[in-house]
Amino acid sequence: MGSIVQVGWIYGSTTEDVLTGLTIHGRGWRSAYCSPDPPTFLGCAPPGGPGSMTQRKRWSTGLLKIWFSTKNPLVPTLPGKFQIRQCMAYMWLILWGLRSIPELCYAILPAYCIITDSHFMPKVREPTILIPVAIFVIYNLYTLSEYLCSGLSTHAWWNNQRIWRLNTMTAWFFGFLSVVLKLLGISNTVFEVTQKDTSTNANDNDTNSGRYTFDESPMFILGTTILLVNLTALAIGLLGFRSKSGDGNGSGIGEFICSVWVVLLFWAFSKGLFGKGKYGIPFSTIYKSWAIVLLFVQLCKWS
Template identity: 55%
Template sequence: MADELFVPLYEKIARKNTIQRSLDITLLFLLVSLLGYRLFCLNNHGLPWFIALVCELWFTFNWVLVVNCKWSPVEYKTYPENLERRFPELPNVDMFVTTADPVLEPPIIAVNNVLSLLAADYPADKLACYVSDDGCFPLTFYSLVEASKFAKLWVPFCKKYKIQVRAPFRYFFGDSEPSSTDGNLEFQQDWLKMKAEYEVLARKIEEAARKSVPCDLTGDFAVFCDVERRNHPTIIKDDTLLNEFGNSEELINSAVQALKGKKGFPNNLSNSLEAACKVASCSYEYGTSWGTKCGWIYGATAEDLLTGLKIHAKGWNSALHMPELPGFMGCTPSGGPEAMAQQKRWATGLAEILVGKNCPIIATLTAKLQFRMCLAYLWILFWGLRSIPQLCYAALPAYCILANSHFLPKVEEPAIWIPIATFVTYNLHTLREYLKAGLSIRAWWNNLRMGSITATSAYLFGLFAAILKLLRISETVFEVTQKDQSCDGDDPDVTKFTFNESAVFVPGTTLLLVHLISLLCLSSKLPTPVHDMHGVGLGEVFCSLWVVLCFWPFLNGLFERGKYGIPLSTILKSAALALLFVHFCRT
């Protein structure tokens, strides 16, 4: 029996890292060389050279933090079969699903989340799922009541056939359809039955969503009558279902809470979780502290990062767990207002942490956080502050073309090979990481492009929001974003960038217009050789073209209509700013 206590649950395996370390060091050497060259030639150049130096200092510092975080990568080989041997009495597990608005976050998404969690490969009597609806909508409760009926069929089906993709809308509309040659007739029949049942569930929820009142507000639904969204008492609904399947019991415990802060107070997720923990059957040392020590009570929108920081400061360690991608239920849009809002919220939270009382530097100085863990948090926090250096660096090529200046060595100078080697090495390095992770070149390019777009737009507004809060001019608010119901890979529009009239799209549109104007002005000077134009070099022209490529979705948006087109108001604002920039460059 004593030997059972030492049965390993996982094994930490050091990953060979020779090539990656070589590339990391090479890139760091190139960055330091570029800084050294800029400092050596600083007196012979003007403002663009100095701005490039400051921006590259930031990039180099950030790269040092990146190298620290990925210097010694490890992989975890897990042994779930040893779990019951190690712990004959498995602990209770409580899972939380949060939602706030059935229009922006369709209930079918929350339903699929709950169903995928309930069907997890874990003893059913030790598994509970709690759904927090901060908007107090009867539609959410109605959807979950109907989903609980479907769960009585779905959970046994998943466990009987060991289904890994447990979110129904992913499973039935993916590649799981049994073929006609499949010899398992029972599975084919069960599959068709389950799909029909899920379609009935989805249709009921869809029809309820079309009504002003989704159902009769009587019985269990009576508490939702005449509820004021921003000022109502806590509503807790507990729905426990017991389903017999063979010799096993499937316990489905789904508590629906519709919570909201008192009038005059901001939407506070920690309030929801605090109430949820009062209902929970076990939530342990840190679970019971939600609402008093964890959550948005910290005063920042990045409460997840703050919770991790607090836990690490108490001596906890973390392990990276990356399940197979099909196991994920949700879908993140490739770009658009929702993605920008999420990135802005994230950047605001990072800035709030860095300048607040929970800064990891303070935790390290008070001996509450390991130094290397502090560097890892600083990398994340400084990543959210990269908007200004990246925006300045992206605008430099256009400025140099318009002002007949340069921030890169001339083509004929040997030093030109330093920025070229840096650019090539960095992009090949990141591409290699994507390919090694099993991702495509297209995924690499999309993420590289979106990194430039979000850094110069959403992150910029997030930084301003944090500064306004620091100066006590305004408070940050938690914005609920629109969630996609479908992520069909065959849909040609699913990866298209969408726009609205939000000011977050003004910087990107302005930057694109500035580069288009600069390239247009340059073309009017041809056929004069580019490298002979009063200091304008071929490097600046290439960088300007690169920025246009990165902001290609904005270029498409100038000519599209509807949600795929940039609104006229945004174009006019950006055009005015672009003309001011051009005037500044010419003076």
């Protein structure tokens, strides 16, 4: 009589699909790429910003919790059950939450440098300026070429670039905080259900179709703060309200370009500042963000 093999979803996680994949791959299963035409399965995405943010936060929380569990991809890699590339692929996925920390730092670093008249980018006259410029150009051209080769448009590429940055610095960061609170025993992870958009016919005449929506979630406070910090820094720099260093080592065009790039990435929030209803950022969120911005500017002047 043959042994019984249990096959099915591995529950107990808000990202049971990844947890299941890790488990069955650790048992020796191998994946096969399958791309039927037409697609066999089609999913529904949450409509608007709040639902998308909640879903991304849930994913970030569940993925990062795997890293601190016995299902960590390093565990099957050490005895040779996982290939190194397979382990790296899983690590890239489950460490979404940790990526929010450096991205947040880089989002506010240009603003800090402009306000304090310092710099982190090489000067235009320095040959080393070619290094960050080359990285920036190569990365964007490479990712754009991937979209174009897949039959997608430049507009789709730009939208995804912005949404990835928004999710990383807001939803993923709150997912990281959720895991930290869980590890400290302060709170438990709660499965937050998101409403899915099941509509199949879009109204092309609706001018609000596809617009980003907002609510009073703390995640939007963080995104609004990042935008306002950079707008404030640009205003301080352009109007000459910062204290000049006088030694030629102050902020330059590199810091201004980086700050403008952050503003462009958060363009949906820029439109939300002047939007109405669910398409506008709530006044309570804007007030709280401005309070944080004023505190940030004051701390920069004291540094």
